[in-house]
Amino acid sequence: MQQPFIKNYEFETGVYRPPSEGGSASLLVRLTRNCPWNHCTFCAMYKKEKFELRSPEDIIRDINVMHDISSQLKEISIQQGQKGALSNKTFEEFLKKSPDLYFHPGISMLLNWLAVGGKTVFLQDADSLIMKTDHIIQVLKHLKTTFPTIERITSYGRSRTIVRKPGVDLEKIRKAGLDRLHIGLETGDAALLKKIKKGATPEDHVKGGIKAITAGFQVSEYWMPGLGGKTMSRDHAKNTARVLNQINPHYIRSRPFTPRPGTIFFENISENQLERMTPREQLLEIKQTLEGLDVSSRVCFDHAGNFWTDSNGRLLLSQGYEGYQFPEEKQNLLELLEKGILYCS
Numbered sequence: 351m352q353q354p355f356i357k358n359y360e361f362e363t364g365v366y367r368p369p370s371e372g373g374s375a376s377l378l379v380r381l382t383r384n385c386p387w388n389h390c391t392f393c394a395m396y397k398k399e400k401f402e403l404r405s406p407e408d409i410i411r412d413i414n415v416m417h418d419i420s421s422q423l424k425e426i427s428i429q430q431g432q433k434g435a436l437s438n439k440t441f442e443e444f445l446k447k448s449p450d451l452y453f454h455p456g457i458s459m460l461l462n463w464l465a466v467g468g469k470t471v472f473l474q475d476a477d478s479l480i481m482k483t484d485h486i487i488q489v490l491k492h493l494k495t496t497f498p499t500i501e502r503i504t505s506y507g508r509s510r511t512i513v514r515k516p517g518v519d520l521e522k523i524r525k526a527g528l529d530r531l532h533i534g535l536e537t538g539d540a541a542l543l544k545k546i547k548k549g550a551t552p553e554d555h556v557k558g559g560i561k562a563i564t565a566g567f568q569v570s571e572y573w574m575p576g577l578g579g580k581t582m583s584r585d586h587a588k589n590t591a592r593v594l595n596q597i598n599p600h601y602i603r604s605r606p607f608t609p610r611p612g613t614i615f616f617e618n619i620s621e622n623q624l625e626r627m628t629p630r631e632q633l634l635e636i637k638q639t640l641e642g643l644d645v646s647s648r649v650c651f652d653h654a655g656n657f658w659t660d661s662n663g664r665l666l667l668s669q670g671y672e673g674y675q676f677p678e679e680k681q682n683l684l685e686l687l688e689k690g691i692l693y694c695s
């Protein structure tokens with residue numbers, strides 16, 4: 351007899367995840383809602399949203415629903431003579447029987463994830479480590495037991511939250527299965543951090559980054575070229591390199607600054623309080639930052655904001671998730687930037 355379909359397919363999916371967790375088709379599991387800090391003046395992500403912790407029970411229910419969907423898909427696949435392999439035919443049949451899911455914000459993410467083997471997971475939203483340690487561990491263990499195909503789990507984490515969390519807790523969370531932390535450094539310049547209301551000092555960034563690495567996490571630090579405008583550009587470059595050198599993270603990822611409507615920064619630009627940098631000036635700043643780096647990190651430009659092109663109209667910098675290995679590829683990258691600067695107006 352055909353197994354009845356489960357009626358309640360509700361599970362929560364947030365909006366944001368790093369680009370490197372999209373291209374590798376990560377499962378999005380929502381641990382908290384929005385950002386517990388929410389003051390950064392350049393950020394528009396969760397501005398009108400209230401931060402909320404979710405209970406481990408609710409998160410585990412989401413994981414179970416996603417697992418039920420996966421089981422139903424396998425069942426359909428077997429009925430279709432495909433021996434459990436997932437194809438568009440399987441998904442079409444499944445959605446025909448569960449039409450409400452057509453409108454679910456997370457369904458294509460889930461189907462895509464299952465189709466590529468269910469290997470990587472991203473925990474949403476902005477700062478999962480703010481949860482109680484026991485709760486994160488409970489969720490991580492359940493996730494890994496429910497989907498044994500999982501090979502990597504990552505999350506965003508704020509430097510201040512990492513600084514506050516006991517090292518022994520971080521180690522426990524790491525051992526329970528969280529592999530990588532994506533941290534928003536933005537800049538290593540104290541004055542600029544204060545100006546953008548990051549809620550972290552350069553010392554917090556260094557302490558948090560080193561603490562995360564010591565606990566066994568892979569650390570991915572995001573920096574924002576152009577954030578200080580023309581006036582603060584030199585200090586931004588110099589101090590960002592200095593702080594990154596002290597952390598020596600596994601990844602350094604460039605997210606060029608773009609003023610977004612609805613942010614304080616955007617309003618400042620409208621009032622001409624910030625001189626916007628030209629594409630050439632932005633490249634110069636990136637070059638200055640990279641010149642100051644003495645790290646063994648992978649330096650990545652895996653975001654559409656790294657838009658510069660060469661004289662043939664091709665992207666100047668690789669947007670691959672693994673980027674350029676330092677120090678081996680540093681010189682080549684600097685030469686590439688030099689060419690871009692000459693070509694850029």
Ligand code: SF4
Binds near residue numbers: 386394
């Ligand atoms: S901590 Fe991150 S998500 Fe929160 S306001 Fe700052 S940039 Fe935005």
